[in-house]
Amino acid sequence: MRTYLDCIPCFVDQALRAGRIATDDEKKLKGILDEVGMMLRDIPLENTPPETGMLIYDKVRKITGVFDPYKKLKRESTEKALALYPSLKSKVEQSNDKLLTAIRIAIAGNVIDFGPNKSFDIEEEIDDVLTKDFAIFDYDEFKDYFGNTNEILYLGDNAGETVFDRILIEELKKPVTYVVRAVPVINDATCEDALQAGINEVATVISSGTSAPGTILKTCNAEFKAAYNKSNFIISKGQGNYEGLSNENRPIFFLLKVKCHVIAQDVGVNVGDIVLKGMNV
Amino acid sequence: MRTYLDCIPCFVDQALRAGRIATDDEKKLKGILDEVGMMLRDIPLENTPPETGMLIYDKVRKITGVFDPYKKLKRESTEKALALYPSLKSKVEQSNDKLLTAIRIAIAGNVIDFGPNKSFDIEEEIDDVLTKDFAIFDYDEFKDYFGNTNEILYLGDNAGETVFDRILIEELKKPVTYVVRAVPVINDATCEDALQAGINEVATVISSGTSAPGTILKTCNAEFKAAYNKSNFIISKGQGNYEGLSNENRPIFFLLKVKCHVIAQDVGVNVGDIVLKGMNV
Numbered sequence: 001m002r003t004y005l006d007c008i009p010c011f012v013d014q015a016l017r018a019g020r021i022a023t024d025d026e027k028k029l030k031g032i033l034d035e036v037g038m039m040l041r042d043i044p045l046e047n048t049p050p051e052t053g054m055l056i057y058d059k060v061r062k063i064t065g066v067f068d069p070y071k072k073l074k075r076e077s078t079e080k081a082l083a084l085y086p087s088l089k090s091k092v093e094q095s096n097d098k099l100l101t102a103i104r105i106a107i108a109g110n111v112i113d114f115g116p117n118k119s120f121d122i123e124e125e126i127d128d129v130l131t132k133d134f135a136i137f138d139y140d141e142f143k144d145y146f147g148n149t150n151e152i153l154y155l156g157d158n159a160g161e162t163v164f165d166r167i168l169i170e171e172l173k174k175p176v177t178y179v180v181r182a183v184p185v186i187n188d189a190t191c192e193d194a195l196q197a198g199i200n201e202v203a204t205v206i207s208s209g210t211s212a213p214g215t216i217l218k219t220c221n222a223e224f225k226a227a228y229n230k231s232n233f234i235i236s237k238g239q240g241n242y243e244g245l246s247n248e249n250r251p252i253f254f255l256l257k258v259k260c261h262v263i264a265q266d267v268g269v270n271v272g273d274i275v276l277k278g279m280n281v
Numbered sequence: 282m283r284t285y286l287d288c289i290p291c292f293v294d295q296a297l298r299a300g301r302i303a304t305d306d307e308k309k310l311k312g313i314l315d316e317v318g319m320m321l322r323d324i325p326l327e328n329t330p331p332e333t334g335m336l337i338y339d340k341v342r343k344i345t346g347v348f349d350p351y352k353k354l355k356r357e358s359t360e361k362a363l364a365l366y367p368s369l370k371s372k373v374e375q376s377n378d379k380l381l382t383a384i385r386i387a388i389a390g391n392v393i394d395f396g397p398n399k400s401f402d403i404e405e406e407i408d409d410v411l412t413k414d415f416a417i418f419d420y421d422e423f424k425d426y427f428g429n430t431n432e433i434l435y436l437g438d439n440a441g442e443t444v445f446d447r448i449l450i451e452e453l454k455k456p457v458t459y460v461v462r463a464v465p466v467i468n469d470a471t472c473e474d475a476l477q478a479g480i481n482e483v484a485t486v487i488s489s490g491t492s493a494p495g496t497i498l499k500t501c502n503a504e505f506k507a508a509y510n511k512s513n514f515i516i517s518k519g520q521g522n523y524e525g526l527s528n529e530n531r532p533i534f535f536l537l538k539v540k541c542h543v544i545a546q547d548v549g550v551n552v553g554d555i556v557l558k559g560m561n562v
Contacts, residue, residue, distance in 0.1 A: 005297055005307065008314045013290035026286065030326060033289045037321030040314055045307070 001243040003045045003052060004262045011043075011056055012036055014115060018060045018186065021114075022069035032063050049243045049262075050214030053115070057185045058211065068184035070114060070159075077112050077160025077187065078196045080122065088167050091130065100139065102171035104130050107255050107274050109164025110157060110238050114187045115213060116259045122160075129257070135273035141281045142253050149233035151175040154203065155215055155245075157238030159189045162197035165237065169202045176203035177227055183211035188240065214240030217248065239263050245279075252279045282524040284326045284333060285543045292324075292337055293317055295396060299341045299467065302395075303350035313344050330524045330543075331495030334396070338466045338494065349465035351395060351440075358393050358441025358468065359477045361403065369448050372411065381420065383452035385411050388536050388555050390445025391438060391519050395468045396494060397540045403441075410538070416554035422562045423534050430514035432456040435484065436496055436526075438519030440470045443478035446518065450483045457484035458508055464492035469521065495521030498529065520544050532561045 015036040019029045036056055043052050061067055068074075088105050095101035108129035111120045146152075154176050156165055169176045178199050181188045189197075194205045209221025215236070217225065228234070234252040236245055242254050242263065254277045258264045264271045296317040300310045317337055324333050342348055349355075369386050376382035389410035392401045427433075435457050437446055450457045459480050462469045470478075475486045490502025496517070498506065509515070515533040517526055523535050523544065535558045539545045545552045 005310050005314065008318075009290055009294035009297055012293045012318075016286055016290055026326070029286050033286065034322035037289075037293075037318035040318030045311060 001048055001246045001263075001266050003043060003047050003049050004265075005045070006262050007049050007052070008040060008043070010116070010260070010262075011040075011052055014053070015056050015060060017114075018057060018069055019064060021073070022060060022064035022066035025064075028063055032060055035059050035063065048214065048216060050212040050240045051216055051219075053214070053240070054185065054210070054212035054216070054219065057213065070184065070187040073114060074159035074187050074189075074193055075196065077158070078163060078193060081109065081112070081160040081163035082197065084122070084126070085163055085167070088126070088164065092167060092171060099143070099171055101130070102168040103139075103142075103255060103276060104274075106164050106168040106237065107257055107276075109161035110255070110257045111259075112158050112160040112187070113238065113259060116239070125257075129274055132274060134276055135258075135269035136267070136275045136277045138253065138276055138278035138281070141278040142276060145233050145251060145253070145278070145281055146172070149174070151177065151231070151233070153177050153179065153227055153231035153234045155179045155208075155234065155236045155241045156189045156194065156199075157241060158187050159193035159197075160187070161237065162189050162194050162199055166197055166199055166202055169199070178203040178205050179208050179215075179224060179227075180205060181211065181213070182207040182209045182221070185211055185213045188213050212240070212244065214242075214244035216244045242267070249280055251281045253277070253281070254279065282329055282527045282544075282547050284324060284328050284330050285546075286326070287543050288330050288333070289321060289324070291397070291541070291543075292321075292333055295334070296337050296341060298395075299338060299350055300345060302354070303341060303345035303347035306345075309344055313341055316340050316344065329495065329497060331493040331521045332497055332500075334495070334521070335466065335491070335493035335497070335500065339492065351465065351468040354395065355440035355468050355470075355474055356477065358439070359444060359474060362390065362393070362441040362444035363478065365403070365407070366444055366448070369407070369445065373448060373452060380424070380452055382411070383449040384420075384423075384536060384557060385555075387445050387449040387518065388538055388557075390442035391536070391538045392540075393439050393441040393468070394519065394540060397520070406538075410555055413555060415557055416539070416550035417548070417556045417558045419534065419557055419559035419562070422559040423557060426514050426532060426534070426559070426562055427453070430455070432458065432512070432514070434458050434460065434508055434512040434515045436460045436489075436515065436517045436522045437470045437475065437480075438522060439468050440474035440478075441468070442518065443470050443475050443480055447478055447480055447483055450480070459484040459486050460489050460496075460505060460508075461486060462492065462494070463488040463490045463502070466492055466494045469494050493521070493525065495523075495525035497525045523548070527560070530561055532559070534559050534562070
């Protein structure tokens with residue numbers, strides 16, 4: 001997905017919010033805003049938003065000296081999600097369509113996102129996503145592709161959401177490779193966050209090699225690119241991965257909760273909608 | 282009022298919104314964002330926000346070539362307000378405290394503001410402001426000062442709101458000097474907008490000389506400064522005038538609807554609150 005004009009004020013806003021997680025030093029925060037301001041003219045609208053996100057969060061790290069501002073929040077999100085794990089599992093067990101319920105739960109977890117979100121209530125979110133209609137619902141195609149694959153490439157998004165992903169992975173009952181970011185960016189899941197969620201017990205965890213808050217192929221490592229290029233069934237979680245991959249040509253199923261009006265417009269749905277969208281399928 | 286860090290993403294957002302009112306040329310809009318981005322490092326947090334607003338809206342004018350982007354919106358706001366004028370007058374006539382009702386109506390009109398607001402419903406606003414409690418209510422001081430003055434300096438804010446101001450001016454029944462901006466900025470009222478609202482029939486209209494979306498004394502002309510310095514009773518409408526004057530030492534009554542959390546924090550109230558705040562009284 002290209003960068004829209006509306007992404008630009010949002011970049012500035014996100015820089016301030018991320019900076020504030022790292023420091024309360026007003027001079028440093030002003031310094032972040034000044035530097036991000038000067039970066040704006042170098043952002044081509046043809047780039048995907050996570051490419052810019054990568055530069056912005058790198059600036060936040062450099063100016064504040066805090067490598068992983070969201071570390072504590074990520075840990076807390078995962079702990080909270082792990083506490084919900086038994087009840088999420090029983091929701092799947094009690095449902096008529098276990099796979100679909102697990103997909104819904106994985107999407108509910110996508111609300112744990114400190115990029116576009118200022119606040120969220122995960123318990124409310126679960127109840128909402130378990131019952132609401134999908135704005136795009138390519139479930140038949142999902143089942144077709146799933147039936148014909150022996151392994152799944154699963155692109156993770158946020159820490160805490162990882163636990164919700166685990167529920168879906170356990171329901172897939174096929175070998176899964178779970179992909180995390182190489183470097184902490186916003187609250188996106190890294191290897192450490194995936195381990196805390198126990199993903200390593202149900203999937204092979206690999207890093208995409210990127211420090212972008214999304215899957216930007218040109219920033220990814222060879223291991224990930226090889227896995228990506230040979231996969232016939234890719235599950236992509238969240239907005240950042242959608243932004244990075246929406247113009248690519250592999251068969252991908254995007255599972256996401258739409259959290260900003262720019263993505264809503266690009267996908268062709270409304271803010272708050274849930275989406276199971278198959279691309280190139 | 283100083284510039285807070287949260288004002289900075291808002292400046293970028295406002296630049297984009299104002300640009301879009303003037304043009305749909307994406308290159309020009311990106312150009313505005315690029316230039317505003319580069320300005321950020323030159324914004325001292327000690328400055329008041331309207332000082333920066335002045336530079337930003339000037340940039341929008343220069344890049345788009347549109348001198349008064351909000352001209353049509355301002356005209357429509359005033360027309361809509363004029364259509365409400367008879368019913369507003371009868372609300373004052375039927376009330377037990379006509380002065381207070383006229384003050385409430387003047388505050389309701391303050392919602393017609395395309396700076397911080399993305400949308401508003403003026404009719405809903407009137408009903409709300411006529412009945413809700415004030416978060417700050419220095420009405421006794423207002424009446425004391427009003428009783429001891431022979432003339433009033435009234436600092437206008439937005440076009441359309443001017444009609445609501447007229448209702449209050451008519452209720453004051455003392456000579457009023459009504460102050461407008463010298464140059465169109467956002468939808469702030471200029472002389473032309475005041476005339477369209479008929480303010481010239483009930484007050485002497487003068488320009489402050491500023492092109493800022495607020496009263497920044499150092500950018501004002503000699504005529505206004507003379508009137509300001511000798512006045513013992515100043516009514517100041519809206520956020521922009523508050524931002525410019527909140528650290529000055531004249532007796533001023535601020536009438537406003539609080540529309541952003543930065544102002545709310547500075548005033549010590551909540552977003553959505555209505556305020557009648559006397560300063561240096």
